[in-house]
Amino acid sequence: xxxxxxxxxxxxxxxxxxxxxxxxxxxxxxxxxxxxxxxxxxxxxxxxxxxxxxxxxxxxxxxxxxxxxxxxxxxxxxxxxxxxxxxxxxxxxxxxxxxxxxxxxxxxxxxxxxxxxxxxxxxxxxxxxxxxxxxxxxxxxxxxxxxxxxxxxxxxxxxxxxxxxxxxxxxxxxxxxxxxxxxxxxxxxxxxxxxxxxxxxxxxxxxxxxxxxxxxxxxxxxxxxxxxxxxxxxxxxxxxxxxxxxxxxxxxxxxxxxxxxxxxxxxxxxxxxxx
Amino acid sequence: xxxxxxxxxxxxxxxxxxxxxxxxxxxxxxxxxxxxxxxxxxxxxxxxxxxxxxxxxxxxxxxxxxxxxxxxxxxxxxxxxxxxxxxxxxxxxxxxxxxxxxxxxxxxxxxxxxxxxxxxxxxxxxxxxxxxxxxxxxxxxxxxxxxxxxxxxxxxxxxxxxxxxxxxxxxxxxxxxxxxxxxxxxxxxxxxxxxxxxxxxxxxxxxxxxxxxxxxxxxxxxxxxxxxxxxxxxxxxxxxxxxxxxxxxxxxxxxxxxxxxxxxxxxxxxxxxxxxxxxxxxxxxxxxxxxxxxxxxxxxxxxx
Amino acid sequence: xxxxxxxxxxxxxxxxxxxxxxxxxxxxxxxxxxxxxxxxxxxxxxxxxxxxxxxxxxxxxxxxxxxxxxxxxxxxxxxxxxxxxxxxxxxxxxxxxxxxxxxxxxxxxxxxxxxxxxxxxxxxxxxxxxxxxxxxxxxxxxxxxxxxxxxxxxxxxxxxxxxxxxxxxxxxxxxxxxxxxxxxxxxxxxxxxxxxxxxxxxxxxxxxxxxxxxxxxxxxxxxxxxxxxxxxxxxxxxxxxxxxxxxxxxxxxxx
Numbered sequence: 001x002x003x004x005x006x007x008x009x010x011x012x013x014x015x016x017x018x019x020x021x022x023x024x025x026x027x028x029x030x031x032x033x034x035x036x037x038x039x040x041x042x043x044x045x046x047x048x049x050x051x052x053x054x055x056x057x058x059x060x061x062x063x064x065x066x067x068x069x070x071x072x073x074x075x076x077x078x079x080x081x082x083x084x085x086x087x088x089x090x091x092x093x094x095x096x097x098x099x100x101x102x103x104x105x106x107x108x109x110x111x112x113x114x115x116x117x118x119x120x121x122x123x124x125x126x127x128x129x130x131x132x133x134x135x136x137x138x139x140x141x142x143x144x145x146x147x148x149x150x151x152x153x154x155x156x157x158x159x160x161x162x163x164x165x166x167x168x169x170x171x172x173x174x175x176x177x178x179x180x181x182x183x184x185x186x187x188x189x190x191x192x193x194x195x196x197x198x199x200x201x202x203x204x205x206x207x208x209x210x211x212x213x214x215x216x217x218x219x220x221x222x223x224x225x226x227x228x229x230x231x232x233x234x235x236x237x238x239x240x241x242x243x244x245x246x247x248x249x250x251x252x253x254x255x256x257x258x259x260x261x262x263x264x265x266x267x268x269x270x271x272x273x274x275x
Numbered sequence: 276x277x278x279x280x281x282x283x284x285x286x287x288x289x290x291x292x293x294x295x296x297x298x299x300x301x302x303x304x305x306x307x308x309x310x311x312x313x314x315x316x317x318x319x320x321x322x323x324x325x326x327x328x329x330x331x332x333x334x335x336x337x338x339x340x341x342x343x344x345x346x347x348x349x350x351x352x353x354x355x356x357x358x359x360x361x362x363x364x365x366x367x368x369x370x371x372x373x374x375x376x377x378x379x380x381x382x383x384x385x386x387x388x389x390x391x392x393x394x395x396x397x398x399x400x401x402x403x404x405x406x407x408x409x410x411x412x413x414x415x416x417x418x419x420x421x422x423x424x425x426x427x428x429x430x431x432x433x434x435x436x437x438x439x440x441x442x443x444x445x446x447x448x449x450x451x452x453x454x455x456x457x458x459x460x461x462x463x464x465x466x467x468x469x470x471x472x473x474x475x476x477x478x479x480x481x482x483x484x485x486x487x488x489x490x491x492x493x494x495x496x497x498x499x500x501x502x503x504x505x506x507x508x509x510x511x512x513x514x515x516x517x518x519x520x521x522x523x524x525x526x527x528x529x530x531x532x533x534x535x536x537x538x539x540x541x542x543x544x545x546x547x548x549x550x551x552x553x554x555x556x557x558x559x560x561x562x563x564x565x566x567x568x569x570x571x572x573x574x575x576x577x578x579x
Numbered sequence: 580x581x582x583x584x585x586x587x588x589x590x591x592x593x594x595x596x597x598x599x600x601x602x603x604x605x606x607x608x609x610x611x612x613x614x615x616x617x618x619x620x621x622x623x624x625x626x627x628x629x630x631x632x633x634x635x636x637x638x639x640x641x642x643x644x645x646x647x648x649x650x651x652x653x654x655x656x657x658x659x660x661x662x663x664x665x666x667x668x669x670x671x672x673x674x675x676x677x678x679x680x681x682x683x684x685x686x687x688x689x690x691x692x693x694x695x696x697x698x699x700x701x702x703x704x705x706x707x708x709x710x711x712x713x714x715x716x717x718x719x720x721x722x723x724x725x726x727x728x729x730x731x732x733x734x735x736x737x738x739x740x741x742x743x744x745x746x747x748x749x750x751x752x753x754x755x756x757x758x759x760x761x762x763x764x765x766x767x768x769x770x771x772x773x774x775x776x777x778x779x780x781x782x783x784x785x786x787x788x789x790x791x792x793x794x795x796x797x798x799x800x801x802x803x804x805x806x807x808x809x810x811x812x813x814x815x816x817x818x819x820x821x822x823x824x825x826x827x828x829x830x831x832x833x834x
Contacts (some may be wrong), residue, residue, distance in 0.1 A: 006479040013389060015540045016381030020449050021398060024405045027416045027446070034419070077309045084306035101314040107563060108320065108506020115556045116320045118541060119327060133465045140316050147313065160678035164740075167635060168691035168747055169668035171295045173302050178694070179680050201409035203510035204534070208541050214658050228409045235411075241419045246563045255407045291696060292664045 033253065035245030043246060048214050058216040062131060064205065067199050070133035070142060071219065074131040075192055077110040077139075078146030079181075085147070086154040087176060101104060106144045113137050114208030122209055129211035137209045138202060142195035148192040149191025153184035186265050197255055203228040227251055324560070328553035331355075335547060342554060348520050350540070350548040352435060357555055359522045362504070363437065363530035364562065367525060371448060371505045372442035376498055378445070379452030383497070386453070387460040388482055404452035410504070415513025417443035422515055432529055435517030438526040443515050444508060450503035455500055459493020460486060495574040499567060506563055509534040533559045588613040588751065588781050589634065594648035596629060596638065603629050605805045607648070609797070616773060616782045618813065620793035622804035622833065628783045630802065633755050634664055634741075634783065635670040653750065658707050668695065671744030672753045676760045679728040684720050684739060687728045688733035691747045703825075713779075714742035715772050732763025741772065745780075752776070754784040758791065770795050789829055793817050801825045 046055025066089075089095045117137030127133040157180050164176040181188075203226075211223035212233055224232065229246040232242045331337040337355065344354020372493050386395045386402075418435075421442050464485050471481040474490035487494065517529025518539060530537075537559075544552055587610035596604035603705070604626050611617050614693070619627040631636065636657060638644045650657050657666050668691075680689050689708045697703060702833045711717040716738040728739055734772070737757060744752055758766040773782060773795050786792050792799050793830060800810040801822075809816060809825045827833055 002477075006477050009483065010389075013381045013385045016378040017385035017390070017398075019455060020382040020402070023446055024402065024450065027405070027408075027413065030420060031412060031414055053286070077312055080306045080309035081313060084303075084310040088303055088306055089310070098310050100316055103322075107503060107567065109503070109509075109534065109559065109563065111507060111509045111537050112320070112501055112556050113539070113562060114326060115327075115537060115553055116323055119323050119553075120319065124323075130538040132340045140320075143313060143316070159677070160674060160676060161680055161774050162639060163640070163672075163674065164678040164680065164743075165690070166640065167637060167672040167674075168665055168694065168743065169664045169666075170691070170694040171299050171664065173295075173299055178690070183681055197407045197421045201407065203409065204538055205413045206512065207538060219566075228510075231409070231415060233388060233516070234310055234324075235415050235418060235514055239418075239419055241415065244412075244415045248409075248415060251409050251412065255409070256404060258439050259404055292662055295664060296661075 001220060008126060013016065028252065031245045031248040033245075034242050035247070036247045038242055038246035039249060044250065047098065048213065056227065056230060056250065058214065059225055059227045059230045059247070060250070062210070063129045063200060063226045065217065065220060066135045066138055066210070066226055067196055070083065070138040070194065070199055071192060073136070074142050074146055074195065078143050079150050079188060081143075082147045082150035082154060083176065083181075086151050086157075087172065087180070102144045102147055106148075107138065110141060110202055110205040111208075113141055114205035116140075117209035128221065129209065130221045131210055131217055131224055132220045134206045134210035135220070137205050138199050141202065142198055144242070145198060146188075146191050147269045148150075150151050150184070150188050153187025153191065154180065156187060157183045185252065186268060189264045190262040193258055194263070197258045199229060200226075200254055200258070202226075203232055208224055227254075289338075294549070300326075324553055324556050327550050328555075328557040331547055331550045331554065337547075343371065343558070346522055348536070350544070351550070352559065353547070355383075355547075355551045355554075357533065357536070357558065359520055360531055360536050361558065361563035362534040362557070363516075364534075364559070367440045367444060367512075367530070367532050368502070368506050368566070369567055370437070370526075371444035372380065372498070372502065374441065375445035375448045375452060375501060375505070377415055377500050379449050379497070380414055380448070380456055380494065383456035383460055384482055387457045388478070388486065399454070402450050402453050405451045406454050408450075410447055410511045411514075412510055412511075413443055413447045416446075417515040418521070425527070429527060431519075432515055435515050435529055436527045437516075437523045437530045439511055439515040440530060440532065441526070446503040447511065451504055452497045452501040454495045455497035456490070459490040459497065462493065463489045480533045490514045492574060495570065499570055502570070503563070506566065507559075509538045510522065511536060530572060533562070587611055588653055589783070590649070590651040591633075592649045592651075592687065594630070594633065594646070595651060596626075597631060597645040598641070598653060599643045603755060603805050604633075606806075607807055609800060609810060611781065611783060614777055614779070614782050615796045615797040616777050616795055617800065618796035619783065619785045619802060620787070620789060620792050620828075622828070626805040627800075627802040628755055628794070629805075631755055631783060631785050634751070634753055635667050636674055639663065639674065641782050650796060655707055664686060668747050669749055670702050670751045670753060671747055671749035672758045673737070673744055673755065675756045677733060679731075679736050679743070681727065684731070685724040685834045687739060688743050688746050691743065695747075697787045705756065709737040709741075710742040710746040713776070714738045715746050715768065715775075732765070734761050734768060736766070737769060738772065741769075741776075749780065751781045751783065756785050756787060759787065766791075789817075789831075793828050801828060803828070824830055 041100050043055050048054045048056065048058050084096060085098060114137065117133055121127050121133035121136045122129055161179050161183065162175055165179045206226050209228050212225050212229060213223040214225055217224040226249055227250060231244045235244040333559040342355055342357060344358050346358045347356045369443060378489045387401055417439055421439050422434035425431060425436060425439055465488055467485050468481060471485040478482065512532055515536045516533060518531045518534055519529035520531055521528060523530045533555055537555050542550055589611035591607055591609040594604055594607040595602060607630060621627045632638045633646060646658060649701050651716060652670065664736060679692065685707055688710050689703045692703060692706050708717065711720060719735060721771060728736065733737065770791060776782060784796065796813045799813040799816040801808045801816065803824055808824045809820060816825060817829055820829060
C-alpha cells in the first residue's frame with residue numbers, strides 16, 4: 001500500500017515538473033515562433049505607423065523614460081529609508097509602522113496603484129495622462145522593493161565594520177558612506193536592477209496613468225505607451241498576435257539581460273566578500 | 276562626591292566636531308523623512324481610494340448592499356452592482372490556486388529533491404527568468420493558444436471564459452511558486468533528510484513527512500506571492516476573460532473579474548461611475564487583505 | 580596608593596551598567612596608570628569586555644544600555660561630555676577579531692586621519708608608514724600597500740588593525756582579546772608589540788589567557804560577575820592574591 005502511494009506521488013511529481021516546464025517552454029517558444037518574423041532593424045528602431053509595418057522605437061523610448069524617472073526618484077529615497085530602518089531607528093512603534101506600511105505597499109495590486117495615480121498624479125496634481133504621472137506611480141511601486149533589498153544588503157555588512165569605523169572617532173554618517181554603503185553596493189545594485197524588471201513588466205498602472213498615445217513622446221508630460229501596454233493594445237484592439245509576440249521578444253530579451261546582470265553583480269559580490 | 280574635573284569638561288566641543296554633529300543630526304532627519312515617505316504614500320493611497328470609493332455611499336445615497344450584491348452593472352442607467360465580478364474574482368482565484376499550487380509545489384519538490392543537480396541547474400534559472408516575464412505576455416499566449424484550444428475542444432462560441440482565466444493565472448503563478456518553494460525546500464537542513472532516511476523511511480515519505488512540513492513557512496510565502504500575482508493581474512485577464520457581466524455558472528462562461536472592470540472602464544468613466552470603479556478597487560483591496568489573513572491563519576494553524 | 584591615583588589617566592568611580600533591566604557591572608572602581616599595560620581577566624561573561632567598551636563609549640551603540648557613575652579620562656568625565664568623536668580619537672580600540680575594511684592596506688590605515696580631515700598626501704603617507712612601523716608590520720606590507728587588506732593573514736590583519744588605531748595618535752589603546760582568533764606565533768608577535776608600545780601608549784587589554792596577562796601586563800584586575808574582585812600589580816595577583824576567588828581563578832580552579 002505504502003509502496004503504491006509512494007509510486008503514485010513520484011509519478012505526480014514527475015508529471016507536474018514535466019507539465020510546468022512544458023508550459024513555460026511553450027510560452028517562450030510561442031512568442032519567439034510568432035514574433036521572430038517581424039524582428040528587424042526597422043521594427044526596433046523605426047517610428048511607429050498606425051497602418052502597421054512601422055517600428056516600436058517610440059515605445060522603447062517611453063519605456064526607457066519611465067525606468068529612468070522612477071529610478072532617479074525611488075533609488076535615493078529607498079536607500080535612505082532603508083538606511084534609517086537598519087542603521088538609525090531604535091526598534092519601536094515608529095519602525096513597526098514604517099515596516100508595516102512598506103509591506104502593505106508590496107501587497108497592493110498594480111491596478112490600485114493605477115487608480116491612485118490616475119486620481120492623484122493625473123488629476124489632483126494636474127500632470128495629465130503622461131510619462132511623468134506613470135513614472136511617479138511606478139516610483140511608489142518599486143520603492144518597497146528597493147527598501148527591502150537595500151535593508152537585506154545592509155544586514156550583510158558585518159557589525160565589526162561599523163564598530164571598527166566608529167571606534168576611530170568617525171561619525172555614523174562617515175561610517176555609512178565610506179564603509180557601509182560601499183560594502184553593500186552590489187546588493188543594492190541588484191535590487192535596483194530587479195526594480196527595472198518590475199517597471200518594464202508593469203502594465204495596468206501605466207495603462208491608467210500614461211495613456212495609450214502611440215507616438216514618439218515630446219517630453220515627460222506627453223501621454224505615451226510603454227512596450228507592455230503596446231503588446232496589450234495590439235492584442236486587444238486588432239488581435240495582432242504576431243506584433244504582440246514581436247514586442248514580447250524585445251521584452252523577454254530585456255528581462256533576460258536585466259536578470260543576467262543582477263546575477264552577475266551578486267556573484268561578483270559574493271566573490272569579493274569571500275576573499 | 277564625583278571626581279573633580281577641570282574646566283575642560285565644560286569646554287565647547289571642537290569646531291570641526293560641532294559641524295559633524297550638526298550634519299549627523301540633519302542627515303538623520305532626512306533619512307527619517309525618506310522612511311516616513313512610504314507611510315505617507317500608503318496613507319495617501321488608502322485615503323484617496325477610500326475617499327473616492329466611499330463617496331457614492333456616504334454622500335450620494337447609494338446602497339452599499341446593492342453595490343455588493345446587485346447583479347446589474349449598467350453605468351448609463353445608474354445601476355452599479357458588482358456581484359458577478361466578485362464571484363468571478365473568487366472563482367478565478369480559487370481555480371488558479373487549485374491548479375497552480377499543487378503543480379508548482381510538486382515541481383519545486385522535483386527540482387530540489389529528485390532532479391539531478393545538472394537538470395535542476397538548467398531548469399531552475401529558466402523558471403526564475405519566467406517569473407520576471409511581463410504578465411501581459413501570458414495573456415497574449417492565453418488568447419492565441421488557450422482560447423482557441425478551448426473553443427475547439429468544447430465547441431464553444433467564445434473561448435474567452437472563466438476556465439481560460441484560471442489557466443492563464445495558474446500558469447502565471449507557477450514560476451513564482453516554484454522558485455520560492457524550491458528555495459524554501461533547499462533550505463531544510465540535510466540532517467533532517469538523513470535522520471528520516473536512516474530510520475528506513477522512503478525518499479517520498481521523507482519528502483512529505485519531514486521536508487515539506489519543515490519548509491512550510493517558505494512554501495506558504497510562495498503561495499501568498501503567487502496568489503498576489505494572480506489576484507491583482509489585470510491586463511492579461513482582460514485578454515482571455517470575455518468580460519461579460521454575468522454571474523458565472525459554468526467554467527466556460529465569459530466573466531469579468533474586479534480588476535478588469537476597473538481597467539476597462541477607467542478610461543472614459545467620470546462622476547459617480549468613476550467613483551464606483553474606486554469602490555470596486557476597495558472591494559478588491561479588502562478581498563486581498565482577507566485572503567492574506569486567511570492564509571496567515573492557515574499557516575499558523577498548521578504550525579501548532 | 581592614593582598618590583598613584585593622582586597619576587592615573589583613567590579614573591573610574593562607582594560604575595554601574597544595565598542592559599535594560601539586567602545589571603552587568605556593579606560599582607566598578609578602577610584607576611589606570613599612564614603608559615602601563617593593564618590587563619582585565621576573568622571568566623567569560625564576567626563583564627570585562629563590557630567594562631572595556633565603556634571606556635570609549637562603544638556600549639552607546641547598543642539599544643537599552645544605561646550607565647551610572649563616573650569615567651574620567653584625562654580629567655574629562657566622558658559621560659558628561661557629548662563629544663564622542665573626540666573621546667574615540669583619544670581612546671583607540673582593537674577588537675577580538677581583525678576587522679579591517681574591504682579596502683587597501685593603505686586606505687585602512689589612512690581611514691581615521693582622513694575622516695579627521697587630513698587630505699595632504701605627504702602627511703598621510705608619513706602617518707601610514709609611521710603607524711605601520713609602530714605596529715611592526717611595515718616590512719611585511721610596504722610593497723603591497725595598495726592591495727586589499729583582506730588578503731593578509733589573520734595575524735597580519737590584527738597588526739594592521741593596531742596600526743589603524745595608532746594612526747589616530749591616541750593616548751590610550753583598548754584591546755578586546757586581540758589574540759583570541761590567532762595562532763600562537765602571531766599571538767607572540769602581538770604580545771611583543773604590546774610590550775614595546777607601552778612606552779608611548781596606555782594600554783588596557785582584556786584577555787582570557789592568564790599566561791598572557793602575566794607575560795605582558797603591569798597591573799591586573801580580576802573581574803567576576805560584573806565586579807572587580809581584586810586589582811593589583813600583576814606579580815601580586817599571580818603570586819600572592821588577597822582574595823580566595825582570585826587565587827582559585829589564577830590557579831585554574833575555575834573559569
